[in-house]
Amino acid sequence: MEKKSAFVAIVGRPNVGKSSLLNKMLRHKVAIVSSKPQTTRTRIMGVLTENDTQLVFIDTPGLHRPRNSLDKYMLRSVNESVAGVDVCMLVVEAGTHITEGEKIFAEKFSSLGLPAVLVINKTDLMKDKTEIAGQIAEFTSLYDFSAVVPCSAQTGDGIDDLKKELRGLSSEGGYLFDEDTLTDQPERVLAAEMIREKMLRFLDKEIPHGAAVFVERMKDREDSNIIDMDAVIYCERDSHKGIIIGKGGAMLKKIGSYARQDMEKFLGCRVNLKLWVKVKEDWRNRENILRSLGYDDRDYN
């Protein structure tokens, strides 16, 4: 049988579980996840090679109304991700109704004639499972979806069905990447994202949303299995800096220690992490700083 492949964009509103689904399908954590919306900021590629088929996923930031340069960058990255793919996964939460966000996506699919799978995630949170039929009827009025898959990124229910549907929408012509490719995210970027994930977990929403993390140095020690890493957290205000550092440095220590554990698991060696906090006012609206922090198309092509 000839090998098949497909580019699959994962789109939807913020917080519906796009990145969780990606990680679950790949069985690896390549995208950070948090209970706060707007966790994913850039396009993230994840590759799954199984059953003679390679699915190349593009996780995207949740679609919302742009308010600043970073938001505009995120919207642009969603638009660009959708343009070149073979199929889209439109992710929605179980038990919800159509909103403006889904309408925008359906219009986009129509204008591009793009096959799309409707993924109804978080079915584990649904008390009355019979409600799903009504939701399917409502959402399928939006677009002629190739398939509808209820699932849960949390429990894994429906994930195999989802992969099967996506394989069915792939086309012959061989693989696009090596079979052992997992992601396009450089280790430095993944490490910075792990730090940002802990900030999202331990701090109030506006602080991580106003922050960016940058790994400035990552170096293997020659004589031992240790990586030395220096990372900087940029925040918008002195008051935020104080909160991130915490009393006697406690918060920064906690963020660093949880992030380090994730990094060690991912990299398979010990990590010596040094974390700094710096104030860069209004970095979200300054294109040149965004670029220097890695929010640049050239890095993600």
Ligand SMILES: Nc1nc2c(ncn2[C@@H]2O[C@H](COP(=O)(O)OP(=O)(O)OP(=O)(O)O)[C@@H](O)[C@H]2O)c(=O)[nH]1
């Ligand atoms: N109960 C339950 N929670 C889920 C499920 N999938 C994701 N979540 C939770 O939903 C929250 C958002 O998950 P993410 O994967 O970060 O969502 P996202 O769509 O990537 O969000 P953005 O990147 O902000 O657009 C997290 O707290 C997840 O743990 C699920 O199937 N069931």
Ligand SMILES: [Mg+2]
């Ligand atoms: Mg995400």
